[in-house]
Amino acid sequence: MATANKNLSDYDKSRLPNAKDFRFGIVVSEWNDHITNGLYQGAEAALLDCGALPENIIKWDVPGSFELIYGAQRMIVTQEVDVVITIGCVIKGETMHFEFVCEGVTQGIKDLNVQTDVPVIFCLLTDNNEQQSIERSGGKHGNKGTEAAISALKMADLRKRTA
Numbered sequence: 001m002a003t004a005n006k007n008l009s010d011y012d013k014s015r016l017p018n019a020k021d022f023r024f025g026i027v028v029s030e031w032n033d034h035i036t037n038g039l040y041q042g043a044e045a046a047l048l049d050c051g052a053l054p055e056n057i058i059k060w061d062v063p064g065s066f067e068l069i070y071g072a073q074r075m076i077v078t079q080e081v082d083v084v085i086t087i088g089c090v091i092k093g094e095t096m097h098f099e100f101v102c103e104g105v106t107q108g109i110k111d112l113n114v115q116t117d118v119p120v121i122f123c124l125l126t127d128n129n130e131q132q133s134i135e136r137s138g139g140k141h142g143n144k145g146t147e148a149a150i151s152a153l154k155m156a157d158l159r160k161r162t163a
């Protein structure tokens with residue numbers, strides 16, 4: 001189902017575990033921060049709405065989406081978090097750099113999910129233009145940060161249940 005056919009902000013709190021017992025790491029790219037800040041706000045609001053304690057939400061900023069990989073790895077090693085959300089926004093420019101950043105971050109986040117025992121949530125917008133990013137960070141398609149927060153809560157709970 002394409003994003004256009006669903007709202008990224010929709011969730012049913014009654015069908016989710018309480019977030020109060022989990023620690024959440026959130027690593028946010030500063031590139032396109034007018035977009036990534038909106039994604040972070042959506043994620044933070046959803047976690048608090050689901051019962052997360054403010055002191056259990058640890059937010060770090062990194063320069064760009066490619067640095068999300070290292071930032072998430074250090075968050076896992078040093079902060080005793082139950083899950084990490086990586087937030088970035090990559091917008092197509094004139095060159096192939098877009099493709100390499102998107103693929104590199106995708107593979108790096110995948111590797112962290114395989115190589116560590118902490119789930120890392122992929123909240124990376126990979127858009128053709130800024131309008132698409134606006135629409136997915138609190139615009140007409142909702143907020144991918146909200147979606148990522150709900151995924152993070154579900155995965156933290158799965159990790160706890162399978163420990």
Ligand SMILES: Nc1c(NC[C@H](O)[C@H](O)[C@H](O)CO)[nH]c(=O)[nH]c1=O
Pocket residue numbers: 029031032063064065066067088089090091092101
């Ligand atoms: N063009 C975008 C970038 N580029 C920067 C890279 O992510 C990285 O910080 C740099 O290559 C140094 O390692 N990053 C984004 O997050 N979004 C973009 O649109």
Ligand SMILES: CC(=O)[C@@H](O)COP(=O)(O)O
Pocket residue numbers: 090091092093094095096097098099101
């Ligand atoms: C995704 C990028 O790195 C891109 O925005 C950089 O723009 P350009 O390809 O025009 O150098």
